Amino acid sequence: MDGVVLKQISKYYGNKLALNNLSFNVKKGEIFGLLGHNGAGKTTTLRIISGIIDNYNGEVLINGNIGYLPEERGLYKDEKVKDILKFFGELHDIPTSKLKEQIDYYLNKLNVSQYKNSKIKTLSKGNQQKIQFIVSIIHNPDIIILDEPFTGLDIVNLNLIKDIIYGLKEQGKTIILSTHQLEKIERFCDRILILKEGKAVKYGRLDEICKKTAYIEYLEDNKLIKYNLSHGEALQLLNDENIKNNIVKFEVRSSLEELFMEDNNG
Incomplete structure (x- = not known):
């Protein structure tokens, strides 16, 4: 079953065509890689899927709720880690007891429980990235969009994130991953789409299109x-x-x- 379907999506910014009749689907239980140079249309595509952009031509079908990790980070730097996670969890109406359980689980899973009472601005870039990642999945979304999720992570922390992503895949989540680190795409993704000037130039399984x-x-x-x-x-x-x-x-x-x-x- 498909978690996300895009049908003939076109998007203009003024006179500039950002997406040109783009169609693809992302299945439940797969990790889907979205690739392209700067300006190819990746961010526009992700924002359309997430609902941030709603002014476009075509049709988007979404099967479930969404968690979105944008490339531009948006944490409140003067707030404590626990308060940030509580705030975003409450936005999704997570019951208090369940939210506390989720916060503790992911902080422990990503080895940042010791920073629970620390302000975001005191954390390293990598640890801030892990908190931002938790924000995107704290509400147990069906569809998870990860835009450059590995920024600032060393190999140890990258493996922690990787394990969580694989766990989410096993739960049947729909995962869309966009990164400039191509080796991560090769390692993680079941299928990929390469964008060029808003068009799909390659689309399918890695073992089929990467001869x-x-x-x-x-x-x-x-x-x-x-x-x-x-x-x-x-x-x-x-x-x-x-x-x-x-x-x-x-x-x-x-x-x-x-x-x-x-x-x-x-």
């Missing part, structure tokens, strides 16, 4: 053999006992980064 090729060098009768071939053909060669024992070099050369650059430079 991998391989480069292999091996010795045969003291001669160096070099091949550029498909990833599947390369794996077949690796099963040949005479070849795999004489490999000099083996590289997988196609990646999401190459695909992304190709579609945005063309």
